[in-house]
Amino acid sequence: MSNLTAALIQQTYGPRREDNLEKVACALREARRAGAQLVALSELHGSLYFCQQEDPTWFDLAEPIPGPTTDFLSRQAKELGLVVVGSVFERRAAGLYHNTAVVLDTDGRLAGRYRKMHIPDDPGYYEKYYFTPGDLGFRPIETSLGFLGVLVCWDQWYPEAARLMALEGADVLIYPTAIGWDPRDEAAEKQRQLDAWIAIQRAHAIANGLPVLSVNRIGLETPAGPPGIQFWGHSMVVGCQGELLAQAGADNEETLIVTLNRARSESVRRAWPFLRDRRIDAYQGLLKRFADDPSVAGHSSA
Amino acid sequence: MSNLTAALIQQTYGPRREDNLEKVACALREARRAGAQLVALSELHGSLYFCQQEDPTWFDLAEPIPGPTTDFLSRQAKELGLVVVGSVFERRAAGLYHNTAVVLDTDGRLAGRYRKMHIPDDPGYYEKYYFTPGDLGFRPIETSLGFLGVLVCWDQWYPEAARLMALEGADVLIYPTAIGWDPRDEAAEKQRQLDAWIAIQRAHAIANGLPVLSVNRIGLETPAGPPGIQFWGHSMVVGCQGELLAQAGADNEETLIVTLNRARSESVRRAWPFLRDRRIDAYQGLLKRFADDPSVAGHSSA
Numbered sequence: 212m213s214n215l216t217a218a219l220i221q222q223t224y225g226p227r228r229e230d231n232l233e234k235v236a237c238a239l240r241e242a243r244r245a246g247a248q249l250v251a252l253s254e255l256h257g258s259l260y261f262c263q264q265e266d267p268t269w270f271d272l273a274e275p276i277p278g279p280t281t282d283f284l285s286r287q288a289k290e291l292g293l294v295v296v297g298s299v300f301e302r303r304a305a306g307l308y309h310n311t312a313v314v315l316d317t318d319g320r321l322a323g324r325y326r327k328m329h330i331p332d333d334p335g336y337y338e339k340y341y342f343t344p345g346d347l348g349f350r351p352i353e354t355s356l357g358f359l360g361v362l363v364c365w366d367q368w369y370p371e372a373a374r375l376m377a378l379e380g381a382d383v384l385i386y387p388t389a390i391g392w393d394p395r396d397e398a399a400e401k402q403r404q405l406d407a408w409i410a411i412q413r414a415h416a417i418a419n420g421l422p423v424l425s426v427n428r429i430g431l432e433t434p435a436g437p438p439g440i441q442f443w444g445h446s447m448v449v450g451c452q453g454e455l456l457a458q459a460g461a462d463n464e465e466t467l468i469v470t471l472n473r474a475r476s477e478s479v480r481r482a483w484p485f486l487r488d489r490r491i492d493a494y495q496g497l498l499k500r501f502a503d504d505p506s507v508a509g510h511s512s513a
Numbered sequence: 514m515s516n517l518t519a520a521l522i523q524q525t526y527g528p529r530r531e532d533n534l535e536k537v538a539c540a541l542r543e544a545r546r547a548g549a550q551l552v553a554l555s556e557l558h559g560s561l562y563f564c565q566q567e568d569p570t571w572f573d574l575a576e577p578i579p580g581p582t583t584d585f586l587s588r589q590a591k592e593l594g595l596v597v598v599g600s601v602f603e604r605r606a607a608g609l610y611h612n613t614a615v616v617l618d619t620d621g622r623l624a625g626r627y628r629k630m631h632i633p634d635d636p637g638y639y640e641k642y643y644f645t646p647g648d649l650g651f652r653p654i655e656t657s658l659g660f661l662g663v664l665v666c667w668d669q670w671y672p673e674a675a676r677l678m679a680l681e682g683a684d685v686l687i688y689p690t691a692i693g694w695d696p697r698d699e700a701a702e703k704q705r706q707l708d709a710w711i712a713i714q715r716a717h718a719i720a721n722g723l724p725v726l727s728v729n730r731i732g733l734e735t736p737a738g739p740p741g742i743q744f745w746g747h748s749m750v751v752g753c754q755g756e757l758l759a760q761a762g763a764d765n766e767e768t769l770i771v772t773l774n775r776a777r778s779e780s781v782r783r784a785w786p787f788l789r790d791r792r793i794d795a796y797q798g799l800l801k802r803f804a805d806d807p808s809v810a811g812h813s814s815a
Contacts, residue, residue, distance in 0.1 A: 329791075368720060370673075403754045415716075489802070494800055
């Protein structure tokens, strides 16, 4: 297989899982008709983004894996012959929940899961209340289309996560995402946030010579009342040099269909041999939280 | 000090060190008049970018530290009351050379040095022939203006280098650089390269909540004959959210003068608390070259 055709499904979601999965089903069929082999959905596509408040009743949305959502996605994947990357609020045990990406292969098999490793917590995104940090590490998921480096949302701000997936053999990085603006923020601040989100994901492609697929939702959601979050869309497909191959807007439901040339990663990595020159003998500090005494640590022999 | 005014000096350089340093001296005086406190020069500003070929006579350009270039920069720094970030082809011993950034403080003292850690080698940039990889690690250099996270050129493609400097307490990242186009490349390829170079450095600012200063040279240089390298300039100052505060063009000598608000790093890191959530318990793989058997490493329990 020299090419891979991927579809990114950017949608709004409402309060009822059945409705959301029905929307997903329609989009999957449409993507299949357009030639997609791999389809990526956005984060927590079965519900509103409920993490805008800390309320224990939202835990009722959680489900096991396998469970209703993976059963549904499995049937779709098998029927349509697609590899599907979905997202589940995973109930692992009483009091133990994860924000989990799942991958269904073309035979309907659950190829693997990734439990979100980096968990945010800031106003409007109270994820540390709901989600236990992942404990499966950064492992690409093997599918009939290759190794998928599936990460989730907040992970996208961490070069470490992208690098680890690349070093573990990922062929592509995929970020199901739910990110948006505080409607009260000024236009310039909103633009800086969006630009930063695009830049850092382009940088993951560049640093690792891999394509990056990032899928976000759209729509204003106010499950905890105003102001809510205006999800900013801008789902994107980035090539191995960081070039934007396709990008959606902020306002409309949209399916991006992009055909990736699998040979490009090899040729770009030959031209930009970053993996060759990593100073693994000098990276131990990456395993530390911080060098707590910079007045000592910063000492340089002159 | 709530503000820091930085100057980035983008110039052409010729074959004679004396001429190049005289150009630097003029630019330093001009930067001082414009209010600069910190001035950053580009990589190997004492010579042409000689690494376009492997020729042992170029080693004659190397000099000790302290030596002619640091003596010169020291006098300038003291006379003008500037912190100066310069670059030296360092002769450490016979057969042992480094690509070294140096920092002179306002009292003329050599505040510290950084020996380029990541060394490139690809057509036109035969640096592995000339430069031994640095052995001083990623340590910010303490100055009267704060801790400077000085890195050099190829380092700019490595998120690890930027992160390590941030974790060691850098207040700002500074990249003396010499990068350009192969004149034979097509316009679209040139644009992708330049765009990638900008994006990944913006990403270092974003991931670490720090300003980034990157200083490149301009001009077509053909010390090894045609086609040579067309240095692409585009020196830039990037804010803590990855926003471009100032950027030079590709064709002209230019000094960028930008005043940075030192409080911004603190406020941006509060809004984007990436350092808080790093999974240092799960980053051991960053110390490996590669997971050599992805069919095993990629296995995910489903």
